Amino acid sequence: MFDNLRADLLAHRGDWGAQGFWALAVYRLGRWRYGIRPAWLRKPFSLLYKLLYKGVQILTGIELPCEVPLGPGFVIEHSGGIVVSGFARFGAHCRIRSGVVVGLSRVEDPCGPWIGDHVDIGAGAKVLGRIRIGNHVCIGANAVVLQDVPDHCIAVGVPAVIKPRRAAQEALPC
Structure with missing residues (x-):
């Protein structure tokens, strides 16, 4: 500990x-x-x-229950309005900000998102449901992610649109 x-x-x-x-x-x-x-x-x-x-x-x-498996290097950048479901999972070196919700899309389906390594979740983003977020992914502020996001992509908008990261963006820390 x-x-x-x-x-x-x-x-x-x-x-x-x-x-x-x-x-x-x-x-x-x-x-x-x-x-x-x-x-x-x-x-x-x-x-x-x-x-x-x-x-x-x-x-x-x-709200971060102890049932959530967290990888090393997990960072909560800003506080306020953060809710993480006990059914979610986080990989290594993830970062979340204020207003982020990582949880269920429906109460009848108790399965939260599985988040990969080196994922950066922007302020106000909602990541919901039985989905997988790949490694080295950036989720934009206020995005609503309801589908899988492959490795090395960004997710922006409501509902989130998945876009591959350009070579210039690969140098970013997220």
């Missing part, structure tokens, strides 16, 4: 005050508590996690 916290702090440029780091610290506690045996010993840590989770949710507007 502490190695992950150090890496999260580094990913947030060493800023202890970054609200995204707070959310990730609580997330790491939630993941860590699953390894505590026996169950009676885990219960106080579960209560602590639930209290901290709700506190972070109220203070920062970030």
Whole structure:
């Protein structure tokens, strides 16, 4: 857990005050508590996690349940209005911003998006449903992504239009 916290702090440029780091610290506690045996010993840590989770949710507007598998280098760039479904998955070095929703498209289909490595999701974007987002993908601000996005593409618009990245765009960090 502490190695992950150090890496999260580094990913947030060493800023202890970054609200995204707070959310990730609580997330790491939630993941860590699953390894505590026996169950009676885990219960106080579960209560602590639930209290901290709700506190972070109220203070920062970030909803990141500990059930979500996150790859290393996950960064929450700005806080506010961020909702991540417990059914979603993130690869390594992903970045999300304020107003992002990653979740279900229908309650009857409990399967969230699978996000690849090096994915940058712009402010206000919605990534919904049983879809896969490839590696090295940029999702534009306010885009609504309802379909798979292949590797090395961008998704922009409502509903999102998928476009291959041009050679000049390949140098971008996302």
